[in-house]
Amino acid sequence: MNAAIRAVVRWGQQLGLEVIGVRHGFAGLISGEHVPLTLRDVGDIIHRGGTILQTARSDRFLTPEGQAEAMATARRLGIEGLVVIGGDGSFRGAKRLIELGLPTVGVPGTIDNDIAGTDVTIGFDTAVNTVVDAINKIRDTATSHDRTFVIEVMGRHSGWIAIVAGLAGGAESILIPEHPLPVEEVCERLKRGFARGKRHSLVVVAEGAGSGFEVGEQIKQRTGFDVRVTVLGHVQRGGAPTASDRVLASQLGARAAEILARGESGKMVGIEHGTVVERDFDDVIGKPKPIPLELVRLAEGLAV
Amino acid sequence: MNAAIRAVVRWGQQLGLEVIGVRHGFAGLISGEHVPLTLRDVGDIIHRGGTILQTARSDRFLTPEGQAEAMATARRLGIEGLVVIGGDGSFRGAKRLIELGLPTVGVPGTIDNDIAGTDVTIGFDTAVNTVVDAINKIRDTATSHDRTFVIEVMGRHSGWIAIVAGLAGGAESILIPEHPLPVEEVCERLKRGFARGKRHSLVVVAEGAGSGFEVGEQIKQRTGFDVRVTVLGHVQRGGAPTASDRVLASQLGARAAEILARGESGKMVGIEHGTVVERDFDDVIGKPKPIPLELVRLAEGLAV
Amino acid sequence: MNAAIRAVVRWGQQLGLEVIGVRHGFAGLISGEHVPLTLRDVGDIIHRGGTILQTARSDRFLTPEGQAEAMATARRLGIEGLVVIGGDGSFRGAKRLIELGLPTVGVPGTIDNDIAGTDVTIGFDTAVNTVVDAINKIRDTATSHDRTFVIEVMGRHSGWIAIVAGLAGGAESILIPEHPLPVEEVCERLKRGFARGKRHSLVVVAEGAGSGFEVGEQIKQRTGFDVRVTVLGHVQRGGAPTASDRVLASQLGARAAEILARGESGKMVGIEHGTVVERDFDDVIGKPKPIPLELVRLAEGLAV
Amino acid sequence: MNAAIRAVVRWGQQLGLEVIGVRHGFAGLISGEHVPLTLRDVGDIIHRGGTILQTARSDRFLTPEGQAEAMATARRLGIEGLVVIGGDGSFRGAKRLIELGLPTVGVPGTIDNDIAGTDVTIGFDTAVNTVVDAINKIRDTATSHDRTFVIEVMGRHSGWIAIVAGLAGGAESILIPEHPLPVEEVCERLKRGFARGKRHSLVVVAEGAGSGFEVGEQIKQRTGFDVRVTVLGHVQRGGAPTASDRVLASQLGARAAEILARGESGKMVGIEHGTVVERDFDDVIGKPKPIPLELVRLAEGLAV
Structure with missing residues (x-):
């Protein structure tokens, strides 16, 4: 995740964006826990496991009141666009924020690899x-x-x-x-x-x-x-992320910043066929990502 | 363990010993499962986890009949001395073989580090x-x-x-x-x-x-x-053994070969104060190896 | 490489093929260094670095005489098809054998990732x-x-x-x-x-x-x-291969066995867009695999 | 090194000491670069390579003027005792500070293991x-x-x-x-x-x-x-320190804090025979730590 945060910050800055970090996910967005993220703040984090912004579940954010509070905080902090790194639940939350008027882009970060619209998610490898x-x-x-x-x-x-x-x-x-x-x-x-x-x-x-x-x-x-x-x-x-996870996170984080910079929203970035792609949230949220039968057969066949 | 086997073979050969390996522990000694171990057979094994000789439990060896069978096999194979790598149970078996006339030396190999007479056992680190x-x-x-x-x-x-x-x-x-x-x-x-x-x-x-x-x-x-x-x-x-485990196994394996070469028996080799030591089986078998209270206090004190 | 060898053997056997291994590459094909490869011979090798078949350069194979000798050995050993794991040079050799009448399939195995026709080569990750x-x-x-x-x-x-x-x-x-x-x-x-x-x-x-x-x-x-x-x-x-390299090697090795089993030849297997593909040697040998400029720019942009 | 810093802070606090960190070694002592080190500041650092206090060479500290400046800073910051983590050069500097009136204790931290008075130095393993x-x-x-x-x-x-x-x-x-x-x-x-x-x-x-x-x-x-x-x-x-290095650093750091807390100085802590020992700087500085010939012979003997 840290590699994705780094990419959003550094690529974002190149595009003229100022980036701040919201700690503890949607809970932190409600309570306004934020930190400035400059070029230096994301130095020497690419190799660290976990995330410098930490995560948390937020039951309150599931309620309309919680969502309204999150929007209010976002306005107060001058947040004009949001990058949400997470899985299906996070993207559902992101969609809600878009409906309330906050441009948001999703980056698939979950070890489970169960997000449609991308060949692989950050953390899986x-x-x-x-x-x-x-x-x-x-x-x-x-x-x-x-x-x-x-x-x-x-x-x-x-x-x-x-x-x-x-x-x-x-x-x-x-x-x-x-x-x-x-x-x-x-x-x-x-x-x-x-x-x-x-x-x-x-x-x-x-x-x-x-x-x-x-x-x-x-x-x-x-x-x-x-x-x-x-x-x-x-x-x-x-654990320290693998090379492949860091490259992926760098690619997706940079693209997420680009999407916000060009004024778009409502998309998840992903990798398909080695190329960064952009998917509508609606084509991703709640959609299955089946395991190819070929893989199952190969595993069985080689394990004789 | 492989580093210890390698050391017994290579140091043993320098001392003029011919070395064979008994597979599957005492069970293999009973059934006569053995392999020649030349310089080349123990090449490129120092970094492998596990043991090339494999291990097994043997209920039969716990009986006088099993022990007699093991002795018969040892005589048939021309085994004049035995290096037993293992823990307390293995050393009890070793002692039985000594009583029956087979010179035997013990090498402490267990991840549990619960063998007296040595600061540390092979595998613990x-x-x-x-x-x-x-x-x-x-x-x-x-x-x-x-x-x-x-x-x-x-x-x-x-x-x-x-x-x-x-x-x-x-x-x-x-x-x-x-x-x-x-x-x-x-x-x-x-x-x-x-x-x-x-x-x-x-x-x-x-x-x-x-x-x-x-x-x-x-x-x-x-x-x-x-x-x-x-x-x-x-x-x-x-897992591949740490450097420290390999050095220890090399030191102890070499010394075990030396003890047999000079015609002695009934000892466990160990490391104390950084020096290889030899201990009578009687001072080792069934003896406790208490954890220093100092370590417990340090762990507690630093975990505030 | 070992994961690829394992896949050729195990998948091949399922397809009714009998598999033998040629040691030391083309040099071993000339001299006839071969080993039987049964299901058991490729057990417990998937996690080992290097290759159990070893490799070697062969200047002699570059000559028509060497190639003729290799063909003679292949006939003598009853080799009806060959899987060549390697890079550009190996595939050039493979093509020569095809011209001389030996069905051959290529598997891209090189840490350099410089083979066209596949997104990635075995060993690169x-x-x-x-x-x-x-x-x-x-x-x-x-x-x-x-x-x-x-x-x-x-x-x-x-x-x-x-x-x-x-x-x-x-x-x-x-x-x-x-x-x-x-x-x-x-x-x-x-x-x-x-x-x-x-x-x-x-x-x-x-x-x-x-x-x-x-x-x-x-x-x-x-x-x-x-x-x-x-x-x-x-x-x-x-070093022990990464998960990704083992999966890739398993996929490519299995497909290579399939191609030979269905009587085809002259192809390299590769991975493109997450799917196993088959490429004519002519579309692969000597072809460049340029580094996407996008990657270079990303690396530069994030390293501010 | 971080494990040693953590131990000095946490064990020191238990003994009633307030601990601050000097960054960049003696250079930082001259310029007064310091940071407070509370229990929380040393949380989650035990597994990190390098040192959170960073290091630097200081030519100026080799001069009497530089040393006087360092002493002046120490007084200004209210430093009543110093723990120096490093090698022979660091301990020479430490001795100079003692002569000038600042109680100082040494902790052997160098990957080279070339410090007398301790079986092993932090970082070597x-x-x-x-x-x-x-x-x-x-x-x-x-x-x-x-x-x-x-x-x-x-x-x-x-x-x-x-x-x-x-x-x-x-x-x-x-x-x-x-x-x-x-x-x-x-x-x-x-x-x-x-x-x-x-x-x-x-x-x-x-x-x-x-x-x-x-x-x-x-x-x-x-x-x-x-x-x-x-x-x-x-x-x-x-790289993340091994278990053995962390235990050693914890033991030595804690003891260093103890020595200062009981009002002593001029000593290096070390490990000998598995036990923490205290050595006069004079018995350590400039003294050789020869490699046991036994190790050299073992290495040669096993590499046949």
Whole structure:
């Protein structure tokens, strides 16, 4: 996220914009928590995980009163346009502000990669690499001991992290909400592998497809195998961003500043086919981003 | 472990020893699973996690019959001396073999660091760094969101990983089996911190001091804070070993080969005060390795 | 590369192909160095850097005699189709084999990303992340001391690594062969930054745009600044591959096996717009892959 | 370093001390650049590389006038005691201040590990791990290609980084200033290894034992081997500190605050045999810290 903030500030300044930062998301917009963001303020932040502006949920902003307060603050602070970095919920809020008269542009920033209109969201590549790194480490010990390992990864409604990290990590089975795989079948596969001489296996489970501990318990009961469980949790949300995430954030942040500078609004910036694109909020909000079946088949086919 | 195997092989060969590897621990000693280990066989393994010889539990070896079988195999293979890399259980097995006539030397290899007679065990530094890396990542997101994070780390009977990683990671509270800290007190501390303006906290829990999910649940109920849990599991057992672990493994493996070469037995090699030492198995097996109170106090004092 | 080999083997086997590996590239094809590659042989290699098949240059293969020998070996070994993983030179060799009657498919594997017909080559993302990681570390010390740092990265004919890693790392200046930037201008920029209060700077130099030490020396002489140089060298070629590189290699390797299985030849597989594509060798070999000017401008604009 | 600053502040406050930070070292002490350091100011810094107080060389402080100015500033700011984190040069400065009446305690912080009176200095473990990580990556490609690699590491007067990282990385030859190894002998060894079938080799060179490029050139000329060179430079000075470095820094920083709090001065804190010790500056400044011959022999013996 920091790379996107940096890009908005620096590219914005080149375009003649003055940029301030609103802390703690919509909650901060209501309460007026803001900081000036000059060229120097965004120096040496490109490599930091998290966001210098912090985030927060705001129940109040979901109410018309909260939204009116946010608008009032924006006017008081002289905010003429807003860049919102976040996911589907953030964009819904952004749309509300547009309706109330505040030009707003969206930048897709969520590790879940579940935003339509962009091939990938900021944070996804970093999260996937963190999961793959964990899989690597478990694999080291998996080959030393002969065991089955279950790794629960993030993704309440989406299996993007699970499928991509599972494919990259060489997981034997991947459970995602989009293509539910019955535990019985996972167990059958594990047993077939065992019969063929495979002595250890890795099962990746997206939160939305079940709890790691529950899946592990079921496998243990059905196969009698020794099963160990890892729940990565918020480890997936932090860490120095990968190169790819920083380049993406830089591209999208710069374009978001451009859109506001040319007086437009109501759009999300995204990357498609390697090119920065602009999408109407209406074509993005609430729209699904299905996982290509090809990826699922490839993951299954290579994990024999 | 691989660095220790490499050192036994290469230093052993310099001393005129021929070295073979027994796979799958005592189970492999019973069944005779062995591989030749030449200079080349241990090339390019120093940086790999896990162990090229793999490990396994052996219930059979716990019986007199199993031990007799292991001795028979050792004689058949012409094994004149054995280097056992492992923890307390492995050393108990080693002692049994000595009593049956097989010269054996122990090398302390366990991530838990719970072996007396050595300042540190092989694998501990790597495991601690893995935990600290996870804490770093959680910290990134902790400062962005305002939340309490619980991380469960390994250590069923020992809080070494928890205390050292917690100190290094700047955790607010550390729960270890050796110095149980009631959850009420943890909660009091979290509330005091919150009252002082501290918006996020990290709690590290050693397995032996409670389950991460249970501790998290209790904190949530007592404080009302938003709590998220990570269970690192076997991620802690893998990964490329740190420099310090490789140097230690090289030193201890070389010395173990020396002890056998000079016809001695019944000892564990260790590091004390930066120097390689030799300890009688009897001074090591079943002996506690208490965590210095100084470390606990330092961790508490710095986590204000 | 290992992920690509794994994909060819596993996907190939699903398609009914029997796969063997040729070691040491075309040199090994001449001399007949081959290994069987079963499902198990490619287990636990997806996370390893380098390639299990090793590589080598072969001057002999550049001659008609060498090529004839390679064909003879291929016939003797019963090779009915070949997957060549490499860059432009490898594909030229592949084309020669096709002309001699051996069906061959190319997979773009080079850290330089200088192959047309694919958005990205296998290895590029890993190399860029290694460079960015080095830049991060230098940045830590750059902000502590006040100095100018020069980092020489790979890229004899192409500035892809330099521009992407420089953009992601927040480098102040990036020197690439495609858009030569006179050292005088780099120095002017450094001086302007210094005048504005910028106390440290990072300059990334692609090999093809000059030697890091020479550029460093010139900056020192023209500005009087304290300059330190890093030459990363082959550090960029190794390391566990990133998630993105593994997914790409899996996709391309699988498709390459498919092409041979359906009896086709003369194509390179690539990724364009997130989709696997097939390109005629003639549209790829010797063709340039220019760096988008947009990226260069973005890097410059954000590095104010 | 940040972990040490954090420990001085937090432990100091527990002891009733008020702590301020002097930026840019002795130069900042002369000019009075200081910042308050409260509990919160040192929150979330334990994992950052570099130092939040920055460093600088000060020629002026080497003169009696400069020292008098520093003393005047210290008095003006009400500084009653000083903790100096650094190496031999810093401690010489510290001693001068003591002579002029300012109680001062030293904390050994240098990646070079060349300070007597402590087993290890803050920063050393991190630097060594960075070098070992680079060696790992080069090793990946070394086993794929058949080549000789030279890595130049830091250490102008001391081979500590080279010997420990070389041992941990499994380097074939290690050149350090303390035990000069003629290039002829390095070449002989490389040739012997080649004759035995060893196709790639890693040579680690400490700055003080020669330039990486020069050593590489000599090897190329004497052996005809294909040689590639890496000069890691300041990459070694940055990066998130290892667990071990953070624990050490926490221990030493806390003790330094204690010494000042009990009204003592003129000491360096160090770690010996795992225990924090206090040494008179006179027993430390200008004293050598020789590399144990045992380590050199082990490195040579294991690199056959």
